[in-house]
Amino acid sequence: MNDAAAKPSAARSAVVLLSGGLDSATTAAWAAQAGFRLAALSIDYGQRHRVELDAARAVAHALGITDHVVLPIDLAAFGGSALVDAAIPVPKGRDEAAIAAGIPATYVPARNTVFLALALAMAETRAAEAIVLGVNAIDYSGYPDCRPEFVAAFEAVAALATKAGVEGRPTRILAPLQTLTKAEIIRMGLGLGLDYGLTTSCYDPAGTGAPCGGCDSCLLRAAGFAAAGAADPRIDPARWA
Protein backbone atom coordinates (compact mmCIF):
# COMPACT_ATOMS: atom_id res chain seq x y z
CA MET A 1 0.00 0.00 0.00
CA ASN A 2 3.01 2.30 0.22
CA ASP A 3 3.22 2.36 -3.56
CA ALA A 4 0.15 4.53 -4.02
CA ALA A 5 1.04 6.87 -1.17
CA ALA A 6 4.55 7.39 -2.44
CA LYS A 7 3.70 8.22 -6.08
CA PRO A 8 4.93 11.80 -6.48
CA SER A 9 3.00 12.32 -9.71
CA ALA A 10 -0.39 11.23 -8.38
CA ALA A 11 -3.00 13.76 -9.49
CA ARG A 12 -5.29 13.27 -6.51
CA SER A 13 -4.28 14.36 -3.09
CA ALA A 14 -6.03 14.33 0.23
CA VAL A 15 -5.54 15.34 3.84
CA VAL A 16 -6.20 12.55 6.32
CA LEU A 17 -7.04 13.29 9.94
CA LEU A 18 -4.79 10.86 11.75
CA SER A 19 -5.37 10.38 15.45
CA GLY A 20 -3.24 7.29 15.90
CA GLY A 21 -6.33 5.23 16.61
CA LEU A 22 -7.59 2.16 14.81
CA ASP A 23 -10.22 3.92 12.70
CA SER A 24 -8.09 6.77 11.37
CA ALA A 25 -5.19 4.40 10.61
CA THR A 26 -7.52 2.17 8.61
CA THR A 27 -8.88 5.24 6.82
CA ALA A 28 -5.38 6.37 5.89
CA ALA A 29 -4.49 2.90 4.61
CA TRP A 30 -7.71 2.88 2.56
CA ALA A 31 -6.95 6.28 1.03
CA ALA A 32 -3.38 5.30 0.18
CA GLN A 33 -4.68 2.15 -1.48
CA ALA A 34 -7.25 4.25 -3.39
CA GLY A 35 -4.40 6.21 -4.96
CA PHE A 36 -4.47 9.46 -3.00
CA ARG A 37 -1.22 11.24 -2.31
CA LEU A 38 -1.67 11.87 1.40
CA ALA A 39 -0.81 14.60 3.83
CA ALA A 40 -1.68 13.90 7.45
CA LEU A 41 -2.93 16.17 10.20
CA SER A 42 -2.83 15.22 13.86
CA ILE A 43 -4.07 17.50 16.60
CA ASP A 44 -2.32 17.83 19.93
CA TYR A 45 -5.36 19.18 21.79
CA GLY A 46 -4.36 18.54 25.37
CA GLN A 47 -5.76 15.00 25.38
CA ARG A 48 -4.69 12.93 28.37
CA HIS A 49 -3.98 10.01 26.02
CA ARG A 50 -1.20 11.82 24.18
CA VAL A 51 0.53 8.54 23.42
CA GLU A 52 -1.78 8.55 20.41
CA LEU A 53 0.36 11.25 18.79
CA ASP A 54 3.32 8.86 18.82
CA ALA A 55 1.03 6.25 17.30
CA ALA A 56 0.00 8.74 14.61
CA ARG A 57 3.65 9.34 13.72
CA ALA A 58 4.28 5.59 13.53
CA VAL A 59 1.27 5.04 11.27
CA ALA A 60 2.25 7.95 9.00
CA HIS A 61 5.76 6.54 8.70
CA ALA A 62 4.46 3.05 7.90
CA LEU A 63 2.24 4.48 5.14
CA GLY A 64 5.02 6.61 3.64
CA ILE A 65 3.33 9.92 4.52
CA THR A 66 6.05 12.57 4.81
CA ASP A 67 3.82 15.68 4.97
CA HIS A 68 2.55 15.22 8.53
CA VAL A 69 1.57 18.26 10.60
CA VAL A 70 1.07 17.78 14.34
CA LEU A 71 -0.75 20.95 15.33
CA PRO A 72 -0.96 21.98 18.98
CA ILE A 73 -4.23 23.59 20.05
CA ASP A 74 -5.24 23.94 23.65
CA LEU A 75 -8.87 22.75 23.71
CA ALA A 76 -8.34 22.21 27.44
CA ALA A 77 -8.58 26.01 27.70
CA PHE A 78 -12.33 25.53 27.19
CA GLY A 79 -12.64 22.57 29.61
CA GLY A 80 -15.71 20.33 29.66
CA SER A 81 -14.43 16.84 28.76
CA ALA A 82 -12.81 13.91 30.53
CA LEU A 83 -10.37 13.62 27.62
CA VAL A 84 -8.83 17.01 28.35
CA ASP A 85 -9.78 17.63 31.99
CA ALA A 86 -8.09 15.42 34.59
CA ALA A 87 -10.83 16.35 37.11
CA ILE A 88 -13.47 14.41 35.12
CA PRO A 89 -13.05 10.60 35.37
CA VAL A 90 -12.99 8.39 32.27
CA PRO A 91 -15.92 5.91 32.48
CA LYS A 92 -14.79 2.29 32.83
CA GLY A 93 -16.34 -1.17 32.47
CA ARG A 94 -19.53 -0.13 30.67
CA ASP A 95 -21.34 -2.60 28.42
CA GLU A 96 -22.05 -1.88 24.74
CA ALA A 97 -25.64 -0.83 25.42
CA ALA A 98 -24.48 1.73 27.98
CA ILE A 99 -21.82 3.00 25.59
CA ALA A 100 -24.37 3.44 22.81
CA ALA A 101 -27.05 5.00 25.03
CA GLY A 102 -25.82 8.54 25.43
CA ILE A 103 -23.11 11.11 25.02
CA PRO A 104 -20.34 10.18 27.47
CA ALA A 105 -17.97 12.28 29.57
CA THR A 106 -15.22 11.63 27.01
CA TYR A 107 -17.07 13.78 24.48
CA VAL A 108 -14.91 16.78 23.55
CA PRO A 109 -17.07 19.79 22.67
CA ALA A 110 -17.22 20.32 18.91
CA ARG A 111 -14.06 18.25 18.42
CA ASN A 112 -14.74 16.91 14.94
CA THR A 113 -15.97 20.34 13.80
CA VAL A 114 -12.69 21.86 14.98
CA PHE A 115 -10.61 19.06 13.44
CA LEU A 116 -12.44 19.21 10.10
CA ALA A 117 -12.08 22.99 10.00
CA LEU A 118 -8.32 22.67 10.52
CA ALA A 119 -8.12 19.90 7.92
CA LEU A 120 -9.99 22.18 5.52
CA ALA A 121 -7.41 24.93 6.05
CA MET A 122 -4.60 22.44 5.45
CA ALA A 123 -6.36 20.95 2.42
CA GLU A 124 -6.68 24.37 0.83
CA THR A 125 -2.99 25.18 1.24
CA ARG A 126 -2.11 21.82 -0.35
CA ALA A 127 -4.76 22.06 -3.10
CA ALA A 128 -6.00 18.71 -1.83
CA GLU A 129 -9.29 17.59 -3.31
CA ALA A 130 -10.50 15.69 -0.26
CA ILE A 131 -10.36 15.30 3.48
CA VAL A 132 -10.41 11.71 4.69
CA LEU A 133 -11.94 11.08 8.08
CA GLY A 134 -12.26 7.90 10.13
CA VAL A 135 -15.65 8.52 11.65
CA ASN A 136 -17.96 5.61 12.05
CA ALA A 137 -21.60 5.56 13.07
CA ILE A 138 -22.02 1.90 13.96
CA ASP A 139 -19.68 0.79 16.76
CA TYR A 140 -19.10 4.28 18.06
CA SER A 141 -19.27 6.11 21.33
CA GLY A 142 -22.43 8.16 20.89
CA TYR A 143 -20.67 11.31 19.73
CA PRO A 144 -23.04 13.50 17.66
CA ASP A 145 -20.22 14.62 15.38
CA CYS A 146 -19.64 11.10 14.06
CA ARG A 147 -23.01 10.87 12.34
CA PRO A 148 -23.37 10.86 8.51
CA GLU A 149 -25.65 13.92 8.59
CA PHE A 150 -22.93 15.84 10.43
CA VAL A 151 -20.32 14.88 7.83
CA ALA A 152 -22.68 15.88 5.00
CA ALA A 153 -23.39 19.25 6.64
CA PHE A 154 -19.69 19.94 7.02
CA GLU A 155 -19.11 19.09 3.36
CA ALA A 156 -21.70 21.76 2.51
CA VAL A 157 -19.78 24.28 4.64
CA ALA A 158 -16.52 23.32 2.93
CA ALA A 159 -18.02 23.99 -0.49
CA LEU A 160 -18.95 27.53 0.59
CA ALA A 161 -16.02 28.38 2.83
CA THR A 162 -12.99 28.29 0.62
CA LYS A 163 -11.38 29.84 -2.40
CA ALA A 164 -11.27 26.37 -3.96
CA GLY A 165 -15.02 25.98 -3.39
CA VAL A 166 -15.78 29.36 -4.97
CA GLU A 167 -13.66 28.36 -7.94
CA GLY A 168 -15.63 25.15 -8.46
CA ARG A 169 -13.30 22.72 -6.71
CA PRO A 170 -15.10 22.07 -3.41
CA THR A 171 -13.27 19.90 -0.93
CA ARG A 172 -14.94 16.52 -0.51
CA ILE A 173 -15.20 14.84 2.86
CA LEU A 174 -14.62 11.10 2.57
CA ALA A 175 -15.63 8.86 5.47
CA PRO A 176 -15.03 5.33 4.17
CA LEU A 177 -15.77 3.66 7.51
CA GLN A 178 -19.07 5.42 8.05
CA THR A 179 -21.30 2.37 7.76
CA LEU A 180 -18.89 -0.40 8.78
CA THR A 181 -18.89 -2.33 12.04
CA LYS A 182 -15.69 -2.36 14.06
CA ALA A 183 -15.08 -5.94 12.96
CA GLU A 184 -15.46 -4.96 9.30
CA ILE A 185 -13.06 -2.06 9.80
CA ILE A 186 -10.47 -4.39 11.33
CA ARG A 187 -10.86 -6.92 8.53
CA MET A 188 -10.41 -4.11 5.98
CA GLY A 189 -7.24 -2.89 7.69
CA LEU A 190 -5.78 -6.38 7.98
CA GLY A 191 -6.51 -6.90 4.28
CA LEU A 192 -4.58 -3.70 3.54
CA GLY A 193 -1.61 -4.96 5.52
CA LEU A 194 -2.00 -2.45 8.33
CA ASP A 195 -0.14 -3.25 11.57
CA TYR A 196 -2.67 -2.48 14.31
CA GLY A 197 0.13 -2.82 16.84
CA LEU A 198 1.11 0.71 15.78
CA THR A 199 -2.29 2.11 16.74
CA THR A 200 -3.72 3.00 20.13
CA SER A 201 -7.35 3.39 21.14
CA CYS A 202 -7.27 3.68 24.95
CA TYR A 203 -8.65 6.86 26.54
CA ASP A 204 -6.66 6.32 29.73
CA PRO A 205 -3.38 4.53 28.94
CA ALA A 206 -0.54 3.90 31.37
CA GLY A 207 2.61 5.96 31.05
CA THR A 208 4.12 3.14 28.99
CA GLY A 209 1.24 3.44 26.51
CA ALA A 210 -0.31 0.17 27.68
CA PRO A 211 -4.12 0.23 27.25
CA CYS A 212 -6.27 0.26 30.39
CA GLY A 213 -8.62 -2.42 29.01
CA GLY A 214 -11.68 -0.90 30.70
CA CYS A 215 -12.61 2.37 28.98
CA ASP A 216 -15.31 2.50 26.30
CA SER A 217 -12.70 2.66 23.55
CA CYS A 218 -10.73 -0.38 24.82
CA LEU A 219 -13.98 -2.34 25.16
CA LEU A 220 -15.19 -1.46 21.65
CA ARG A 221 -11.78 -2.38 20.23
CA ALA A 222 -11.67 -5.73 22.04
CA ALA A 223 -15.19 -6.59 20.89
CA GLY A 224 -14.22 -5.66 17.32
CA PHE A 225 -11.15 -7.88 17.25
CA ALA A 226 -13.16 -10.73 18.80
CA ALA A 227 -15.88 -10.37 16.16
CA ALA A 228 -13.26 -10.20 13.41
CA GLY A 229 -11.68 -13.41 14.74
CA ALA A 230 -8.30 -11.70 14.98
CA ALA A 231 -5.78 -11.04 17.73
CA ASP A 232 -5.03 -7.42 18.67
CA PRO A 233 -1.24 -6.98 18.59
CA ARG A 234 -1.60 -3.89 20.78
CA ILE A 235 -2.73 -5.81 23.84
CA ASP A 236 -0.10 -8.56 23.70
CA PRO A 237 1.01 -8.74 27.38
CA ALA A 238 4.58 -9.54 26.28
CA ARG A 239 4.70 -6.10 24.63
CA TRP A 240 4.08 -4.25 27.90
CA ALA A 241 6.06 -6.56 30.20
Added chain:
Amino acid sequence: MNDAAAKPSAARSAVVLLSGGLDSATTAAWAAQAGFRLAALSIDYGQRHRVELDAARAVAHALGITDHVVLPIDLAAFGGSALVDAAIPVPKGRDEAAIAAGIPATYVPARNTVFLALALAMAETRAAEAIVLGVNAIDYSGYPDCRPEFVAAFEAVAALATKAGVEGRPTRILAPLQTLTKAEIIRMGLGLGLDYGLTTSCYDPAGTGAPCGGCDSCLLRAAGFAAAGAADPRIDPARWA
Protein backbone atom coordinates in the same frame (compact mmCIF):
# COMPACT_ATOMS: atom_id res chain seq x y z
CA MET B 1 -23.98 49.48 27.11
CA ASN B 2 -22.02 47.92 29.94
CA ASP B 3 -25.22 47.43 31.91
CA ALA B 4 -26.47 44.57 29.77
CA ALA B 5 -23.08 42.86 29.54
CA ALA B 6 -22.56 42.96 33.29
CA LYS B 7 -25.92 41.48 34.35
CA PRO B 8 -24.93 38.25 36.15
CA SER B 9 -28.49 36.90 36.10
CA ALA B 10 -29.05 37.28 32.36
CA ALA B 11 -30.59 34.08 31.01
CA ARG B 12 -29.14 34.42 27.54
CA SER B 13 -25.48 34.06 26.92
CA ALA B 14 -23.38 34.17 23.79
CA VAL B 15 -19.80 33.80 22.63
CA VAL B 16 -18.57 36.68 20.51
CA LEU B 17 -15.62 36.25 18.16
CA LEU B 18 -13.62 39.37 18.91
CA SER B 19 -10.76 40.20 16.57
CA GLY B 20 -10.13 43.71 17.80
CA GLY B 21 -11.34 45.13 14.50
CA LEU B 22 -14.14 47.54 13.84
CA ASP B 23 -16.74 44.96 12.80
CA SER B 24 -16.32 42.51 15.67
CA ALA B 25 -16.24 45.34 18.24
CA THR B 26 -19.51 46.69 16.85
CA THR B 27 -20.97 43.19 16.93
CA ALA B 28 -19.98 42.76 20.58
CA ALA B 29 -21.49 46.12 21.49
CA TRP B 30 -24.69 45.14 19.65
CA ALA B 31 -24.93 41.82 21.52
CA ALA B 32 -24.33 43.46 24.90
CA GLN B 33 -27.04 45.99 24.13
CA ALA B 34 -29.35 43.11 23.09
CA GLY B 35 -29.00 41.63 26.58
CA PHE B 36 -26.59 38.77 26.02
CA ARG B 37 -24.15 37.89 28.78
CA LEU B 38 -21.00 37.68 26.70
CA ALA B 39 -17.89 35.58 26.65
CA ALA B 40 -15.28 36.56 24.08
CA LEU B 41 -12.93 34.46 21.99
CA SER B 42 -9.92 35.91 20.20
CA ILE B 43 -7.57 33.80 18.13
CA ASP B 44 -3.84 34.32 18.12
CA TYR B 45 -3.24 32.58 14.81
CA GLY B 46 0.16 33.90 13.85
CA GLN B 47 -1.26 37.00 12.16
CA ARG B 48 1.34 39.63 11.37
CA HIS B 49 -1.04 42.29 12.71
CA ARG B 50 -1.00 40.94 16.27
CA VAL B 51 -1.64 44.39 17.67
CA GLU B 52 -5.29 43.45 17.08
CA LEU B 53 -5.14 41.12 20.09
CA ASP B 54 -4.35 44.11 22.32
CA ALA B 55 -7.27 45.90 20.70
CA ALA B 56 -9.51 42.89 21.43
CA ARG B 57 -8.53 43.01 25.10
CA ALA B 58 -9.27 46.74 25.23
CA VAL B 59 -12.68 46.27 23.61
CA ALA B 60 -13.56 43.38 25.94
CA HIS B 61 -12.60 45.51 28.94
CA ALA B 62 -14.65 48.45 27.72
CA LEU B 63 -17.70 46.20 27.31
CA GLY B 64 -17.30 44.57 30.74
CA ILE B 65 -16.53 41.11 29.28
CA THR B 66 -14.45 39.22 31.87
CA ASP B 67 -14.60 35.72 30.29
CA HIS B 68 -12.16 36.39 27.42
CA VAL B 69 -10.13 33.51 26.00
CA VAL B 70 -7.20 34.38 23.72
CA LEU B 71 -6.43 31.05 22.10
CA PRO B 72 -3.12 30.49 20.31
CA ILE B 73 -3.27 28.36 17.19
CA ASP B 74 -0.50 28.29 14.64
CA LEU B 75 -2.30 28.61 11.30
CA ALA B 76 1.05 29.75 9.93
CA ALA B 77 2.02 26.05 10.11
CA PHE B 78 -0.18 25.62 7.03
CA GLY B 79 1.11 28.75 5.19
CA GLY B 80 -0.68 30.20 2.20
CA SER B 81 -1.70 33.73 3.25
CA ALA B 82 -0.11 37.17 3.41
CA LEU B 83 -1.61 37.59 6.87
CA VAL B 84 0.47 34.78 8.34
CA ASP B 85 3.32 34.45 5.86
CA ALA B 86 5.84 37.30 5.78
CA ALA B 87 7.01 36.14 2.34
CA ILE B 88 3.67 37.14 0.74
CA PRO B 89 3.23 40.93 0.47
CA VAL B 90 0.07 42.68 1.70
CA PRO B 91 -1.59 44.44 -1.27
CA LYS B 92 -1.60 48.23 -0.96
CA GLY B 93 -3.38 51.16 -2.57
CA ARG B 94 -6.11 49.20 -4.38
CA ASP B 95 -9.42 50.87 -5.23
CA GLU B 96 -12.76 49.50 -4.03
CA ALA B 97 -13.50 47.79 -7.33
CA ALA B 98 -10.19 45.94 -7.17
CA ILE B 99 -10.82 44.98 -3.55
CA ALA B 100 -14.27 43.61 -4.40
CA ALA B 101 -13.15 41.80 -7.56
CA GLY B 102 -11.50 38.69 -6.19
CA ILE B 103 -10.08 36.78 -3.29
CA PRO B 104 -6.95 38.62 -2.17
CA ALA B 105 -3.60 37.43 -0.84
CA THR B 106 -4.76 38.33 2.68
CA TYR B 107 -7.29 35.49 2.57
CA VAL B 108 -6.46 32.97 5.31
CA PRO B 109 -7.50 29.45 4.27
CA ALA B 110 -10.71 28.41 6.00
CA ARG B 111 -10.22 31.06 8.69
CA ASN B 112 -13.84 31.71 9.57
CA THR B 113 -14.60 27.98 9.53
CA VAL B 114 -11.78 27.42 12.03
CA PHE B 115 -12.85 30.37 14.17
CA LEU B 116 -16.52 29.36 14.21
CA ALA B 117 -15.59 25.79 15.09
CA LEU B 118 -13.55 27.02 18.05
CA ALA B 119 -16.34 29.37 19.09
CA LEU B 120 -18.74 26.42 18.91
CA ALA B 121 -16.53 24.43 21.29
CA MET B 122 -16.37 27.37 23.68
CA ALA B 123 -20.12 28.01 23.38
CA GLU B 124 -20.87 24.42 24.31
CA THR B 125 -18.70 24.52 27.44
CA ARG B 126 -20.48 27.76 28.50
CA ALA B 127 -23.96 26.53 27.53
CA ALA B 128 -24.16 29.65 25.39
CA GLU B 129 -27.14 29.80 23.10
CA ALA B 130 -25.47 31.77 20.34
CA ILE B 131 -22.24 32.69 18.61
CA VAL B 132 -22.02 36.30 17.51
CA LEU B 133 -19.90 37.02 14.48
CA GLY B 134 -18.97 40.30 12.80
CA VAL B 135 -18.99 39.13 9.20
CA ASN B 136 -20.32 41.46 6.59
CA ALA B 137 -21.04 40.81 2.95
CA ILE B 138 -21.29 44.38 1.67
CA ASP B 139 -18.09 46.36 2.21
CA TYR B 140 -15.91 43.31 2.55
CA SER B 141 -12.73 41.97 1.09
CA GLY B 142 -14.03 39.20 -1.15
CA TYR B 143 -13.56 36.40 1.38
CA PRO B 144 -15.91 33.46 0.61
CA ASP B 145 -16.40 32.73 4.30
CA CYS B 146 -18.07 36.09 4.95
CA ARG B 147 -21.13 35.30 2.80
CA PRO B 148 -24.61 34.70 4.30
CA GLU B 149 -24.85 31.24 2.73
CA PHE B 150 -21.62 30.26 4.47
CA VAL B 151 -22.94 31.42 7.83
CA ALA B 152 -26.21 29.54 7.29
CA ALA B 153 -24.35 26.35 6.35
CA PHE B 154 -22.23 26.58 9.47
CA GLU B 155 -25.33 27.02 11.61
CA ALA B 156 -26.61 23.74 10.13
CA VAL B 157 -23.34 22.04 11.12
CA ALA B 158 -23.61 23.47 14.64
CA ALA B 159 -27.08 22.01 15.05
CA LEU B 160 -25.75 18.54 14.21
CA ALA B 161 -22.32 18.71 15.80
CA THR B 162 -22.92 19.18 19.47
CA LYS B 163 -24.50 17.63 22.52
CA ALA B 164 -26.59 20.79 22.89
CA GLY B 165 -27.83 20.41 19.33
CA VAL B 166 -28.75 16.74 19.86
CA GLU B 167 -30.64 17.78 22.97
CA GLY B 168 -32.69 20.36 21.09
CA ARG B 169 -30.71 23.48 21.93
CA PRO B 170 -28.79 24.14 18.72
CA THR B 171 -26.30 27.00 18.83
CA ARG B 172 -27.46 29.92 16.72
CA ILE B 173 -25.01 31.94 14.65
CA LEU B 174 -25.87 35.64 14.77
CA ALA B 175 -24.30 37.95 12.21
CA PRO B 176 -25.95 41.33 12.86
CA LEU B 177 -23.75 43.24 10.40
CA GLN B 178 -24.34 40.84 7.53
CA THR B 179 -26.26 43.26 5.31
CA LEU B 180 -24.94 46.61 6.53
CA THR B 181 -22.55 48.92 4.73
CA LYS B 182 -19.38 49.94 6.54
CA ALA B 183 -20.88 53.40 7.11
CA GLU B 184 -24.02 51.86 8.64
CA ILE B 185 -21.87 49.68 10.90
CA ILE B 186 -19.92 52.71 12.09
CA ARG B 187 -23.11 54.69 12.75
CA MET B 188 -24.49 51.73 14.73
CA GLY B 189 -21.35 51.50 16.85
CA LEU B 190 -21.23 55.24 17.49
CA GLY B 191 -24.88 55.09 18.56
CA LEU B 192 -23.94 52.31 21.03
CA GLY B 193 -21.21 54.49 22.50
CA LEU B 194 -18.37 52.37 21.15
CA ASP B 195 -14.92 53.99 21.10
CA TYR B 196 -13.48 53.06 17.72
CA GLY B 197 -10.12 54.36 18.90
CA LEU B 198 -9.81 51.03 20.74
CA THR B 199 -10.16 49.04 17.51
CA THR B 200 -7.64 48.33 14.78
CA SER B 201 -8.26 47.28 11.20
CA CYS B 202 -4.85 47.53 9.51
CA TYR B 203 -3.35 44.36 7.99
CA ASP B 204 0.18 45.77 8.13
CA PRO B 205 0.52 48.12 11.12
CA ALA B 206 3.75 49.71 12.34
CA GLY B 207 5.32 48.40 15.53
CA THR B 208 3.54 51.18 17.40
CA GLY B 209 0.19 49.89 16.12
CA ALA B 210 -0.21 52.86 13.76
CA PRO B 211 -2.25 51.88 10.69
CA CYS B 212 -0.46 51.80 7.32
CA GLY B 213 -3.29 53.63 5.57
CA GLY B 214 -2.83 51.74 2.30
CA CYS B 215 -3.99 48.14 2.77
CA ASP B 216 -7.47 47.03 1.72
CA SER B 217 -8.69 47.09 5.30
CA CYS B 218 -7.41 50.63 6.01
CA LEU B 219 -8.97 51.84 2.75
CA LEU B 220 -12.36 50.24 3.48
CA ARG B 221 -12.31 51.69 6.99
CA ALA B 222 -11.45 55.20 5.77
CA ALA B 223 -14.18 55.07 3.15
CA GLY B 224 -16.64 53.91 5.81
CA PHE B 225 -15.86 56.74 8.20
CA ALA B 226 -16.04 59.24 5.33
CA ALA B 227 -19.45 57.92 4.27
CA ALA B 228 -20.65 57.98 7.89
CA GLY B 229 -19.52 61.59 8.19
CA ALA B 230 -17.44 60.75 11.25
CA ALA B 231 -13.80 61.06 12.22
CA ASP B 232 -11.82 57.89 12.91
CA PRO B 233 -10.13 58.32 16.30
CA ARG B 234 -7.68 55.55 15.37
CA ILE B 235 -5.96 57.54 12.66
CA ASP B 236 -5.54 60.78 14.62
CA PRO B 237 -1.90 61.70 13.81
CA ALA B 238 -1.48 63.14 17.33
CA ARG B 239 -2.07 59.65 18.70
CA TRP B 240 0.91 58.15 16.88
CA ALA B 241 3.26 61.13 17.18
